[in-house]
Amino acid sequence: MRQNTVPSLPQPGRHTFMDCTLRDGSYSVDFHFDAQTVETVLTCVAAAGLEWVEVGHGLGIGGGTVAGTNLSDEQWGELATRFLPESCRWGMFVQPGLASVADVRRMAGAGMSFARIGVDILAYEEAYAHVRQARELGLTVFVNLMKSHLVGLDEAVRIGLDIERACAPDGLYFVDSVGQFLPEQTARLFAEASRRLRTPLGFHGHNNLGLANANTLAATNNGAAIVDCTLAGLGRDAGNAVLEQLAAVLELQGGKRVYHTDALAHASEHCVSRLRTVATDRELQVLGALYGLHSKYFPAIDDAVEAYAVDRTRLMEAVKPHAYERDLTRTDIEAIAKSLLPAA
Template sequence: MPQNLIINDTTLRDGEQTAGVAFTVDEKCAIASTLAAAGVPEMEIGIPAMGDEEIDCINTIAALDLPAALMVWGRLTEGDLARAMRCQADIVHLSIPVSDIHLQHKLRQSREWVLTQVTQVIEKAVATGRKISLGLEDASRADAGFLALVARRAQACGASRIRFADTLGVLDPFTTYEAVARLREAVDIEIEIHAHNDLGLATANTLAALRGGATHANTTVNGLGERAGNAALEEVVMGVRHLHHADTGVDTQALVAISCLVARASGRQVAFNKSIVGEAVFTHESGIHIDGLLKNAATYESFDPSELGRQRRTVLGKHSGSQAVRQAYGLLGVALDDDALTARLLTRIRDHAMRVKQEATADELRSFLLASLEMPSPLSSGRLA
């Protein structure tokens, strides 16, 4: 793992490219401020080529003087470079397709044309004094030898970084590691991984790329982005922390609040079972799990919810056991010492879950208790305190 691992969050650029999502200037400023306060060191905040309104928004964010480096995105053309120069951004990222399928069918250009563009535009960009990043669009489907050639040309022209883009999310962690490791052998400059989630592997591929020698990880909050989205900020941060035993510098206690902010601004709700920030992540129902948790939380939690400023909770449902029932009624001030009564309550709770598909409320639990107390019990010697 690189010692200087950097998160570059692109929620305000690629995240906003989620179909139907559009942030206001105020929303962008709030998201940028929150990310910076949480320790995110780099942010990609817009596309100057979209016009004056976008440039004004970028400069409004820059005027906040946040403790983070700001990047803008453009195509590898002199026109997009000129627009980027109108922005108060620390890093200018210029992207060009490198796969034959993109070159032949989208641009109708040759590999030689790519090398010429890299030479001409990157040299001009570097001469501006800005830090320059070259984006390798559709790198995951490009010829490996040509990819290395383009990367070396970018370095020779003064680029500080190359971005390996798995534009269609077609890689797995093994091929990602191999591709990035080859690039690391080819160049000495920064390598950023930009992974898409079409096959559900964006976070896994990002972690693999970091193993392979990437220095930067492109992320979005809640995994926003085109089609299936990008590698999720919260997943990469926690994955690096627990699987690679490294530190991104991002405050994990802030991840849930950031997720909620972006969910509201984007109008895209977070799935109940979304990893790290979903409501269900530290919610337990299974009787076996709850019994284990009560004895030692590590039995069914790979990390403590307090790392995210969260708390575990248990719910009563079809898969609950007697321990969960006693715990739930204990929170209501009722100590269950009667095994038969506990069993009757468990039956009612399971029936309720099957019928309404929801956890019983406190009032419903009390009504179950009253109804169960009216039933004769063969173990009436037990005590209800």
């Protein structure tokens, strides 16, 4: 069995990429990647020099129980082990409410080398038990703070310090789940967090405002040790930072090749970009970023707009303050829509 060891995270002042094409990108194909695409992507990113590759259902381990998929967690592990060399380790996303510690143990036994524990930043303590157990399994463990836009810079750093003291993960990600971050904001966050935290930092951005690449560069230029990218920017809704583009930027900045940009660009054009992807609503993507609303709320918002004939933008603006306080249900959004109706 493959040893559960991974390359070390870079020293301060340096950074590396994690490829998430086959995890976050699975949202764009309704969690149904064909076997040939999986083989091509895994072979390409490994040959291009990437050392960190995340695979699996978009929701992480156990995601197939919520949203159907053609590949089980075990099948993902088999494919990753078959097509990735020893120098390129693979891991999976873990949401504590969806994947149990036993599930993580099962995938560690299948060769998984790292786990990314994803929790909303307002519920960060939910990560602690999974982090501790994953570390005991010999995995490299990241905490991914989803919806990091919900708190300010000082609070984000305080939460990072709490996590560092409580469970000492190997890496800590700030996640721009709604694509709202601006490059100057990202730069300030990572400059301050890298100054005050010992834990290596990571960034995962979404492209709702066309700024995923710029935010990723702002993160790497201000202390991020590892950042997420996908071929062609494939990902949930508006997508992610673009792997082949950032590889080219890195080459231009340093005057030397770090990753095989040409191979990544070829795979993007001739494999990933030609996939039949699910339709997305560009209006909702932009408004979601503007009002800080996660895409999981979009179906309920659209249903409420249709049911109560309220203006979509007005409803999203009204939902915003509530979403910054707690996780909303469909019933919550319906009640907010009703509150916008004229008095009888």
